[in-house]
Amino acid sequence: MSNICEILSVGTELLLGDIVNTDTAFIAGRLAALGFPSYRQTVVGDNDGRLAEAIREGFSRADILILTGGLGPTCDDITKKSVAEYFGVPLVMDEDARADIESYFRETGRVMTENNLLQALVPEGSHVFPNRWGSAPGIAITKGEKTAVLLPGPPSECEPMFAEEVEPWLAKRSGCTLFSLNLHLYDIGESRAESILKPIMETSANPSVAPYACEHEVRIRITARGETEEECRRMCREMAEKVLATEVGPYCYTESVTVWESKNAIVLKMIEALRAKKYTLALAESCTGGMLGSRIADIPGVSDILLGGVVAYDNRVKEQLLGVPREILEQYGAVSEECAAAMAEGARKITGADMAVSITGIAGPGGGTEEKPVGTVCFAVSDHCGTVTATVRFNRKADRSKVRRLSIARAMMMVIRRAMGVL
Amino acid sequence: MSNICEILSVGTELLLGDIVNTDTAFIAGRLAALGFPSYRQTVVGDNDGRLAEAIREGFSRADILILTGGLGPTCDDITKKSVAEYFGVPLVMDEDARADIESYFRETGRVMTENNLLQALVPEGSHVFPNRWGSAPGIAITKGEKTAVLLPGPPSECEPMFAEEVEPWLAKRSGCTLFSLNLHLYDIGESRAESILKPIMETSANPSVAPYACEHEVRIRITARGETEEECRRMCREMAEKVLATEVGPYCYTESVTVWESKNAIVLKMIEALRAKKYTLALAESCTGGMLGSRIADIPGVSDILLGGVVAYDNRVKEQLLGVPREILEQYGAVSEECAAAMAEGARKITGADMAVSITGIAGPGGGTEEKPVGTVCFAVSDHCGTVTATVRFNRKADRSKVRRLSIARAMMMVIRRAMGVL
Numbered sequence: 001m002s003n004i005c006e007i008l009s010v011g012t013e014l015l016l017g018d019i020v021n022t023d024t025a026f027i028a029g030r031l032a033a034l035g036f037p038s039y040r041q042t043v044v045g046d047n048d049g050r051l052a053e054a055i056r057e058g059f060s061r062a063d064i065l066i067l068t069g070g071l072g073p074t075c076d077d078i079t080k081k082s083v084a085e086y087f088g089v090p091l092v093m094d095e096d097a098r099a100d101i102e103s104y105f106r107e108t109g110r111v112m113t114e115n116n117l118l119q120a121l122v123p124e125g126s127h128v129f130p131n132r133w134g135s136a137p138g139i140a141i142t143k144g145e146k147t148a149v150l151l152p153g154p155p156s157e158c159e160p161m162f163a164e165e166v167e168p169w170l171a172k173r174s175g176c177t178l179f180s181l182n183l184h185l186y187d188i189g190e191s192r193a194e195s196i197l198k199p200i201m202e203t204s205a206n207p208s209v210a211p212y213a214c215e216h217e218v219r220i221r222i223t224a225r226g227e228t229e230e231e232c233r234r235m236c237r238e239m240a241e242k243v244l245a246t247e248v249g250p251y252c253y254t255e256s257v258t259v260w261e262s263k264n265a266i267v268l269k270m271i272e273a274l275r276a277k278k279y280t281l282a283l284a285e286s287c288t289g290g291m292l293g294s295r296i297a298d299i300p301g302v303s304d305i306l307l308g309g310v311v312a313y314d315n316r317v318k319e320q321l322l323g324v325p326r327e328i329l330e331q332y333g334a335v336s337e338e339c340a341a342a343m344a345e346g347a348r349k350i351t352g353a354d355m356a357v358s359i360t361g362i363a364g365p366g367g368g369t370e371e372k373p374v375g376t377v378c379f380a381v382s383d384h385c386g387t388v389t390a391t392v393r394f395n396r397k398a399d400r401s402k403v404r405r406l407s408i409a410r411a412m413m414m415v416i417r418r419a420m421g422v423l
Numbered sequence: 424m425s426n427i428c429e430i431l432s433v434g435t436e437l438l439l440g441d442i443v444n445t446d447t448a449f450i451a452g453r454l455a456a457l458g459f460p461s462y463r464q465t466v467v468g469d470n471d472g473r474l475a476e477a478i479r480e481g482f483s484r485a486d487i488l489i490l491t492g493g494l495g496p497t498c499d500d501i502t503k504k505s506v507a508e509y510f511g512v513p514l515v516m517d518e519d520a521r522a523d524i525e526s527y528f529r530e531t532g533r534v535m536t537e538n539n540l541l542q543a544l545v546p547e548g549s550h551v552f553p554n555r556w557g558s559a560p561g562i563a564i565t566k567g568e569k570t571a572v573l574l575p576g577p578p579s580e581c582e583p584m585f586a587e588e589v590e591p592w593l594a595k596r597s598g599c600t601l602f603s604l605n606l607h608l609y610d611i612g613e614s615r616a617e618s619i620l621k622p623i624m625e626t627s628a629n630p631s632v633a634p635y636a637c638e639h640e641v642r643i644r645i646t647a648r649g650e651t652e653e654e655c656r657r658m659c660r661e662m663a664e665k666v667l668a669t670e671v672g673p674y675c676y677t678e679s680v681t682v683w684e685s686k687n688a689i690v691l692k693m694i695e696a697l698r699a700k701k702y703t704l705a706l707a708e709s710c711t712g713g714m715l716g717s718r719i720a721d722i723p724g725v726s727d728i729l730l731g732g733v734v735a736y737d738n739r740v741k742e743q744l745l746g747v748p749r750e751i752l753e754q755y756g757a758v759s760e761e762c763a764a765a766m767a768e769g770a771r772k773i774t775g776a777d778m779a780v781s782i783t784g785i786a787g788p789g790g791g792t793e794e795k796p797v798g799t800v801c802f803a804v805s806d807h808c809g810t811v812t813a814t815v816r817f818n819r820k821a822d823r824s825k826v827r828r829l830s831i832a833r834a835m836m837m838v839i840r841r842a843m844g845v846l
Contacts (some may be wrong), residue, residue: 014448014451014464015451015455015461015462015463015464016451016452016455017447017448017449017450017451017452017453017454017455018452019448020443020444020445020448021443021444021447021448021464022443024440024444024466025437025440025442025443025444026440027440028437028438028439028440029439029440029441030440031440032438032439032440038438039438039467039468039470039473040438040465040466040467040473040477041437041438041444041465041466042463042464042465042466043447043463043464043465044462044463045462047462050462050463054463057480212439212441214441280737282740283713283734285713285716286731287720288717288720289713289716289717289718289719289720289721289729289731290706290708290712290713290714290715290716290717290720290732290734291713291714291716291717291720292713293708293712293713293714293734293736294711294712294713294714294717294827295712296712297710297711297712297713297714297736297786297827298712298823298824298827300787300788300789300823301789302736303736303737306712306736306737307736307737307739307740308709308712308733308734308735308736308737308740308744309713309733309734309740310731310732310733310734310744311706311713311716311720311731311732311733311734312731313716313720313725313726313729313730313731314703314726314729314730314731314774316730316774316775317705317730317731317732317774320773320774320775321731321733321744321773321774350743350744351739351740351743351744352739352743363720364723365723366723366724399579400721400723401579401721404717404720404721
């Protein structure tokens with residue numbers, strides 16, 4: 001019995017482009033983290049024949065088929081019927097699911113129709129996942145080597161049900177527990193990280209070690225398979241130390257476990273580093289126009305560290321609000337380390353923050369010169385010990401939005417390093 | 424020759440759940456609007472064998488296969504090779520595409536490697552779609568009844584290339600021209616717009632009229648099919664006037680044609696309204712933390728209208744930089760129309776801008792009270808004629824990011840209305 005999975009989404013609204021298939025991205029990410037290989041994703045509409053064909057094809061390649069959508073109470077909702085037919089079993093009433101549905105309607109004060117009880121019909125022999133986020137229960141059914149897992153389509157039900165009910169069930173099925181740890185690397189490219197880690201990657205299957213290139217960083221994902229979470233955590237830790245002892249070690253700025261931590265790694269690390277010093281932060285943004293402030297404010301509960309700052313898009317604002325001397329603007333220009341330093345120092349002064357960071361650059365597509373091409377961005381971090389500046393030329397793609405996103409990552413990394421005393 | 428389409432996305436990052444398949448949703452929506460039926464969507468990884476199998480299977484069901492991704496210059500990028508093999512033709516250098524790529528690198532100042540020129544290789548006999556948004560050109564190749572259309576994976580290239588290059592090409596293939604016009608409505612719900620427009624929608628097949636609910640607005644998409652673009656434009660215009668003459672008319676704040684215009688409709692309209700008045704704009708943002716400034720700065724060439732502003736996350740910054748009187752903060756709180764007014768007036772004063780807009784609210788998840796629940800946001804717009812304030816309670820979902828996104832849309836709409844003299 002292999003652990004090869006496929007995801008099959010059922011819904012005409014996906015075929016019409018009315019909704020984006022976030023369920024599949026979510027499940028795919030979790031499957032990858034769990035170490036379940038998956039080579040294909042399919043979407044079909046609410047059509048018996050085409051769904052039956054997709055189920056047969058899916059099972060010809062994979063042993064686990066994860067189906068989303070089509071569990072609702074209307075006649076469009078055909079997933080259970082098609083799966084039951086594939087397995088050659090009837091649909092039967094699941095009394096627990098029926099009681100769950102009845103209490104869901106009672107608690108939410110909605111009127112239940114006979115149709116709603118159809119949601120408690122499951123293929124005979126199914127394992128039922130209770131739905132604490134909506135009404136249609138999830139279902140898993142196994143026959144021989146083939147397992148179908150059926151999940152409701154709405155992301156607000158599908159995602160938590162997968163994470164909280166299906167994952168432990170899949171891990172138990174595979175007779176083990178899985179755990180992943182991410183190492184976040186900055187200032188190193190994927191190919192260099194990969195070549196350094198190749199000896200480890202090639203000799204280690206469990207835990208597995210794999211690099212992922214993201215826009216502004218490289219992540220090393222370490223996934224262990226074991227009997228208990230404790231054991232897996234220990235295995236991941238040992239492997240992490242092995243990875244950190246290589247030449248990639250100095251590039252690692254933080255670690256993460258959950259999806260949310262991983263997505264927000266750099267801003268969370270910055271907040272942590274500032275909190276450790278009890279530092280408040282102020283911002284002075286030119287080409288990013290407020291994106292750095294927005295990124296930080298996206299994390300709840302940051303009012304202890306984020307004071308605010310100045311969006312100095314125009315030079316007049318740099319002069320008048322941040323007190324950048326006109327001579328600096330005239331002699332070095334707005335995109336210069338001298339200007340960045342004056343911006344950060346000004347932001348710190350006018351807000352009273354312990355630390356300030358500034359960004360001023362040419363995001364493009366226009367405004368570039370021979371000496372300062374599009375993608376040239378200057379940074380400064382200032383605190384009571386002084387001011388540090390840097391210039392970066394982002395040249396991978398002269399895309400305005402990307403230059404700005406890479407710039408705020410660079411600025412946050414400078415704050416982290418400064419707060420940790422390594423810049 | 425049928426017009427049945429399938430979308431086949433190529434990318435291991437999709438299988439791993441690292442990115443969401445927005446390309447497919449976009450293309451599916453456009454195909455549906457164009458009247459091309461589509462019954463399946465598939466994702467495979469960067470794997471020769473599995474891609475070849477998916478291409479064969481796709482063409483066993485459909486006549487038009489739209490492939491996204493895998494057109495880059497690395498050895499992972501296998502889509503062209505697999506399609507060429509399916510059609511039994513070699514890859515040949517397309518001289519126009521080669522010249523395009525060379526000039527793309529020259530203009531963006533990036534260093535071109537030999538690898539990049541691989542992007543100019545196309546299956547022999549292909550039609551090439553120029554890529555004005557990146558480097559890899561799009562490709563269409565037809566043999567017998569089967570057509571493959573290959574598009575780059577990055578949404579910033581895939582979406583406009585599909586809308587502006589592939590759609591007219593598909594329309595020509597089907598013997599006609601297509602043209603779409605979007606009407607952007609604010610402050611009206613999708614169901615209300617739909618019920619008002621139902622009589623028109625039901626009686627008009629060409630041009631077709633369809634509403635789309637977006638996060639902060641409703642778009643009415645009018646698509647005409649005809650012999651020439653001129654004819655289609657005229658048909659769309661007539662239908663637009665018919666739509667605007669209904670009760671939805673007063674809710675329409677702008678129109679758009681291209682994807683980029685449609686996505687940026689509100690910020691583009693705001694820039695246009697300010698330019699028409701020769702107004703400069705300053706910002707005072709609290710809960711949005713700079714998101715509004717960042718959204719405006721995302722549009723190139725806005726330095727004539729955007730001066731900058733203050734991110735006043737902390738009340739000290741509201742007081743010290745924006746000059747919000749402490750009594751206002753103590754008596755009414757930071758989330759009040761009084762505070763919003765003082766913030767906007769302060770931002771205007773310290774920057775010398777003609778107009779200023781402010782946002783202060785409770786984005787959540789914490790910080791809500793009985794009187795001011797999460798999602799309560801106050802706004803003000805100030806110019807030489809005075810200051811107008813508003814309070815909105817976004818209550819659809821108490822999601823922090825969404826409250827912030829809806830807030831900047833509301834703020835921009837207030838600027839538009841104020842600049843146009845209707846607020």
